[in-house]
Amino acid sequence: MTKLGRLYSMFDSVQLPDNLPYTQVSKWELQFLYLVGRHHLTGRDRIVELGSGGGGSTYALAMGLQENPAFDEKKGRLHAYDFFRVGKGTFATEKFFSAGHKPEDDNSFLNDFRARLEPFLPFLEIHAGDLWQTSDPDDTSPVEFLHIDIAKTARVFQCVSERFLTRMQPGSVVLHQDFAGPRLPWLHYSTGALLPYIEIAGPPIRSTLAFEVTQPIPADVLKRISEDDFTVDEKLALMTAVQDRVDRDHTGGIPFKSVLELAKAYVAHYDGQHKRAWSIAKTLRDDEYLSRTRADHFEQLKKAYDAEPKVSTMTRLKKLVGKK
Structure with missing residues (x-):
């Protein structure tokens, strides 16, 4: 101790x-x-x-x-x-x-x-x-x-x-x-x-x-x-190392592994990687604590993802063809 x-x-x-x-x-x-x-x-x-x-x-x-x-x-x-x-x-x-x-x-x-x-x-x-x-x-x-x-x-x-x-x-x-x-x-x-x-x-x-x-x-x-x-x-790996050391708070009420996982989404979000951010966050929507206390976080990340220009499959194929 x-x-x-x-x-x-x-x-x-x-x-x-x-x-x-x-x-x-x-x-x-x-x-x-x-x-x-x-x-x-x-x-x-x-x-x-x-x-x-x-x-x-x-x-x-x-x-x-x-x-x-x-x-x-x-x-x-x-x-x-x-x-x-x-x-x-x-x-x-x-x-x-x-x-x-x-x-x-x-x-x-x-x-x-x-x-x-x-x-x-x-x-x-x-x-x-x-x-x-x-x-x-x-x-x-x-x-x-x-x-x-x-x-x-x-x-x-x-x-x-x-x-x-x-x-x-x-x-x-x-x-x-x-x-x-x-x-x-x-x-x-x-x-x-x-x-x-x-x-x-x-x-x-x-x-x-x-x-x-x-x-x-x-x-x-x-x-x-x-x-x-x-x-x-590197940031995500460092946060994973903390997740390996920290679980719930001493009252058992806050699941820190889940909290830090959502924080990882914000690392990507702040870097402008909104698709990556939402791919991390969306898997956490069923977490009881996060869904109850961080609904606005999910809304923010989803809104940024939805606002990001999407590249269609056809456009990606045309770009690949153009490179040949």
Whole structure:
């Protein structure tokens, strides 16, 4: 069992406040964040949360840190990154505002976030804005813990991989909160590329995959991840390697082998190979979980396939004849 794996047996011992800030993270993921903060981290290196949202996940992690005797609030820091506003490209909800909706003249919920996290402000550093602007490209300080709930686009994941994954060392912990998202395949094939150098903690905690770095990650591997330097076939093979390690989440509710199979369709889709994407996706329509939760994904892939110009058999024959 991994060092992180021992935390799974402690879920029932966690008592989080009933009035946690609004969050889109499940109770199990909140409990795991608390357990990591309380029983695993030290604060000697950077503790980073990318995508703090309304503050529920930040609160659970900070509460664990505050109760951790190994964590020194005077020296340790929890770094919280987010746009802290609603609007196009932020993937934020108006529920992150204390009132439950955006004021007419302000799209920022930063003050609401500060108020909710008031007990932890002495060791909380808030970085508000576009991650490309709020993160330091020259910062090479080691990262002890990285919670990634911000990589909703390939552009943002490039920043995450360039400026944060490169600072992971043996013992560093990564939590991918969106691992159940088929539209975010970069999370899956990048994990596949990292498999020789990490140890997965155990079954995903709902949509979160947790792993610990066990060996130094070669610079060329990190470079390929940050530059997305993989062919489509390489990406699919890397995702298959992850499927060989990950099955259902710890509650038994999310079938990750199927989720990653649908994510493979999005690898082809983003590459413009819509026929290939639909050939992968259509075989998954009978999957109970995917048909219930990802109907819009199938519609999107089918629509792209239908819109792609079709070449008739006769046209293909004429082209072949013309080549002779």
